[in-house]
Amino acid sequence: MLLEFCKHGSNLVLGLVVVLVAAMVASGFWPLHPWLFLLGALLFFTSEYTFHRYAFHAPPMTKVRFILKLQHRLHYDHHSEPNRLDLLFLPLWFVLPNLAFTGGLAWLIWPTAASVSTLLAGTSAAILYYEWVHFVAHIPYKPRTAWGRWIKKYHLWHHFKNEHLWFGVTNPSFDFIMHSYENVADASASATTRNLHS
Secondary structure (H helix, E strand, O other), rough: OHHHHHHOOOHHHHHHHHHHHHHHOOOOOOOOOOOHHHHHHHHHHHHHHHHHHHOOOOOOOOOOHHHHHHHHHHHHHHHHHHOOOOOOOOOOOHHHHHHHHHHHHHHHEEEEOHHHHHHHHHHHHHHHHHHHHHHHHHHOOOOOOHHHHHHHHHHHHHHHOOOOOOOOEEEEEEEEOOOOOOOOOOOOOOOOOOOOOO
16 A cells, blocks of 8 residues: 555655655754744645645636646546546646745745755655545545544545535645535535536
């Protein structure tokens, strides 16, 4: 299962970022900045919801074929075929520019390699957690913990009950804040969960 996870998307690259920064800190080459690591993770968890709801579920932005292909690859096709692993993970061409942008902004505030790298390691670790939770939600595997089983079910409601609800993949916090949470028994079933903006 772990080997399958590492084969896809940017997971191996993200893992290497986390390991390299951890090695630099452990060796004493860079100082430890746990608050920057946590801030990096928090930045991702905020963007997880906002990207998913407002960018990945956005109507087609243009009639330009290339842009439409990007939108389909980033998310529309994942809803069409939710169990295809090659459509599940964030592609490297999406993750790397976002990490570079985050790193550039961080450099303007904390202009040291150790600070920026620690923040990016936190972001990378959070993306890896997101990718793992998302992976487990879409494969025939029963998570061992009650939280794991619940969050898997939570994400699958988004895919198979109503794509306008339950945008959080790793946690429901922003769904509560942004009013996109509804009790599953009270939510109406959508006919377009597999067909975003066709």
